[in-house]
Amino acid sequence: MTSHKPAATDPWDLPDVSGLAVGVLGGTGDQGRGLAYRLAVAGQRVSIGSRAAERAVAAAEEIGHGVRGLDNATCARESDVVIVAVPWEGHAATLTSLRAELAGKLVVDCVNPLGFDKKGPHPLVPDEGSAAEQAAALLPESRVTAAFHHLSAVLLQDPAVEKIETDVMVLGEDRADCATVQALAGLIPGMRGIFSGRLRNAHQVEALTANLIAVNRRYKTHAGVRLTGL
Amino acid sequence: MTSHKPAATDPWDLPDVSGLAVGVLGGTGDQGRGLAYRLAVAGQRVSIGSRAAERAVAAAEEIGHGVRGLDNATCARESDVVIVAVPWEGHAATLTSLRAELAGKLVVDCVNPLGFDKKGPHPLVPDEGSAAEQAAALLPESRVTAAFHHLSAVLLQDPAVEKIETDVMVLGEDRADCATVQALAGLIPGMRGIFSGRLRNAHQVEALTANLIAVNRRYKTHAGVRLTGL
Numbered sequence: 001m002t003s004h005k006p007a008a009t010d011p012w013d014l015p016d017v018s019g020l021a022v023g024v025l026g027g028t029g030d031q032g033r034g035l036a037y038r039l040a041v042a043g044q045r046v047s048i049g050s051r052a053a054e055r056a057v058a059a060a061e062e063i064g065h066g067v068r069g070l071d072n073a074t075c076a077r078e079s080d081v082v083i084v085a086v087p088w089e090g091h092a093a094t095l096t097s098l099r100a101e102l103a104g105k106l107v108v109d110c111v112n113p114l115g116f117d118k119k120g121p122h123p124l125v126p127d128e129g130s131a132a133e134q135a136a137a138l139l140p141e142s143r144v145t146a147a148f149h150h151l152s153a154v155l156l157q158d159p160a161v162e163k164i165e166t167d168v169m170v171l172g173e174d175r176a177d178c179a180t181v182q183a184l185a186g187l188i189p190g191m192r193g194i195f196s197g198r199l200r201n202a203h204q205v206e207a208l209t210a211n212l213i214a215v216n217r218r219y220k221t222h223a224g225v226r227l228t229g230l
Numbered sequence: 231m232t233s234h235k236p237a238a239t240d241p242w243d244l245p246d247v248s249g250l251a252v253g254v255l256g257g258t259g260d261q262g263r264g265l266a267y268r269l270a271v272a273g274q275r276v277s278i279g280s281r282a283a284e285r286a287v288a289a290a291e292e293i294g295h296g297v298r299g300l301d302n303a304t305c306a307r308e309s310d311v312v313i314v315a316v317p318w319e320g321h322a323a324t325l326t327s328l329r330a331e332l333a334g335k336l337v338v339d340c341v342n343p344l345g346f347d348k349k350g351p352h353p354l355v356p357d358e359g360s361a362a363e364q365a366a367a368l369l370p371e372s373r374v375t376a377a378f379h380h381l382s383a384v385l386l387q388d389p390a391v392e393k394i395e396t397d398v399m400v401l402g403e404d405r406a407d408c409a410t411v412q413a414l415a416g417l418i419p420g421m422r423g424i425f426s427g428r429l430r431n432a433h434q435v436e437a438l439t440a441n442l443i444a445v446n447r448r449y450k451t452h453a454g455v456r457l458t459g460l
Contacts (some may be wrong), residue, residue: 119428165458166458194449197350198349200349203434204435204438204440205441207437208435210431214425214426214428215457218425219425224458224459227442227453227455228395229382229395230445230453
């Protein structure tokens, strides 16, 4: 458990998160694998969760660096911070089924609700406003934040890429919780975790992924977002 | 008029825009003034429009660098590219009243529909999806793009700031029109114009301004957005 002391006034003064166990739900997907790999390489204690424990175990072995593979419920229960990296289609059902295990946890939603058609990607608008607000609605006993939306799964998973030049926009209602997530993001070389608003401003951050996909297609790249002026 | 030849395959191959007259509607506001100043300093022929011509004339004199002040209708009529920098509250009414003058023009919407309350800024969702899509609906004979959403009016207007490190996300349906806007953005030192998707993906780009305001408040800065990986 992280403390609930108010964070210091200096927005760059972030807590020591080295003792926190991080779980990644949907950790067998590309985004989840990539985040688990990067955080484990940075020295964090990481487990990945999947509906089928054996799939998580197999993926964890491939990732290496001490990452453990568990079923989703055990992954949630044994973690202090739980990153939600499941497909949007399974988002509500997965979180609903894990409500008890996620109670009291710091939940980091990184899901981007997108649709695809002939004209390319476009955002979907959940009834709650965003995936993060859906998580907050479904998990009233958890502390829900949103982050890690814009990271390229390709870059995250490529061990030849030592540094990923991008910022991680972190959203949430509680300053200390956001600071914890910002500190975790900052463990990955090239990244900074930047507080970027309350959960009601999460939709556009999630949806911006559609624009980054358009950029990737036009410029043949894996685009990221860096905030300038800080 | 810009040509409608398909743009070259190289996304960095942008047209020569030096001959285009740029008009800025709402050019007496901070954002409009700032854009007019930067484009005029870069050598572009620029006029600013206002409902009252005398206010536009006064603002243009303050800006200098050859900027002309006109009433909105004349500004639109005499420009090839028209940047819409009016307050969101007057967006629909202004565009409706200028439909004839804007016919055939390349319109660049940079309006961010935002609301403010005790918890800070939050996006408003126009019925059409975004300010840019509202413009496209109201101006069926114009070529509507969206850009220049995330620029700090403070930095734009400060002559001591020589370079503004940020990218300009450009959205639109027509590749040549987007390339023209990208080229205009690239005239301002430190900026690149980056194609970032179709108009249906404009809402989240407009709305992201709420997040940048949150960043500005927390970090005491004028934040911008740089796309990495390109």
